[in-house]
Amino acid sequence: MPLRFLPKQKLALATAIYWFLLFYIIAALFFWFVKLRQQNEQMANYKLMELVADDPSYLQKVDKITTEAARKNTQFIGEGVTFFLVILIGAVFVYRAVRRQFRVAQQQQNFMMAITHELKTPIAVAKLNLETLQKHKLEESKQQKLISMTLQETNRLNTLTNNILISSQLEGGGYKFTREELDLSAMADKMMAEFRQRFPDRRFEWEVVPGLEIKGDALLIQILMSNLIDNAIKYSPKAGLIRFALVSKPAGPCIIVTDEGEGIPDEEKDKVFKRFYRIGNEEVRKTKGTGLGLYLCKKITEDHSASIHIEDNTPRGSKFIIQF
Ligand code: ADP
16 A cells, blocks of 8 residues: 555554664674674684694794684675665665655645635535525625625635636646746735735735836736735734835845734744645644745745745734745
């Protein structure tokens, strides 16, 4: 069975077998080394015993036998040490490869679980809302509320499917990347206005320098910016302020997204850009997600010859900086 389907206990078993085999191989190597040395000594002794004491070249022959024995000893030590090192290096490689494989498998499994949940929830909510609208004659305000909730869920679905489809297309080289002149400022303004409408109970603030342009793919840039705002919403408390800034730096336009959430520890700042990577583990995590959002952000910035990095926001939260 491929390793990706092994549960944790099986990994523990595989690890135990690995250590046992490694220990056995090293012990066997040591055993053969000791045995060979003993045999070598014994052979030298037999040869010495066969010598006749009054042979005129007796001393010369003794010397030859002991030198030969010493040479063989050195050879055994050299070969033993080389084998030992080869085994150790191989063992380290195998260990790391299996661990990595397991980690990726675990992340993929989490991704599948998350995606099932993420796809089913908005569909279920939208279906329920539409059925309610169909069956009951509701007053106008309630109708509007249900419609806006349904829209929010379909937006969630849209973001999710975009993330999944685009990341697999970018990965497989199937995405037709366009390079058109984009009015980044207008796109940012429009997107922030939409977020404010979609999340009326959240605090947004944005500062957009007008007229900043880049050459790029409109859909990808939209995904890039909205993934960062989506994350800021997801990983910060309701009362927290979410800031978006599009400013002009000497190098080019620069996007800065800050939130007042839990922030991202230093040791995770690079890892969060990996595919399927999510901080913490599935049991303790409060928010659902796929671990694709930031991976996609990184990929999109790279494709636009831009850079993305994370800093700590003061007094709390995180700050994502994209430099075009
Ligand atoms: P997802 O949000 O679907 O889990 P992402 O790739 O967007 O995937 O993010 C990867 C991880 O980085 C998240 O699981 C979360 O732990 C962390 N993260 C992303 N954005 C933020 C943020 N603004 N504040 C705190 N943590 C964040």
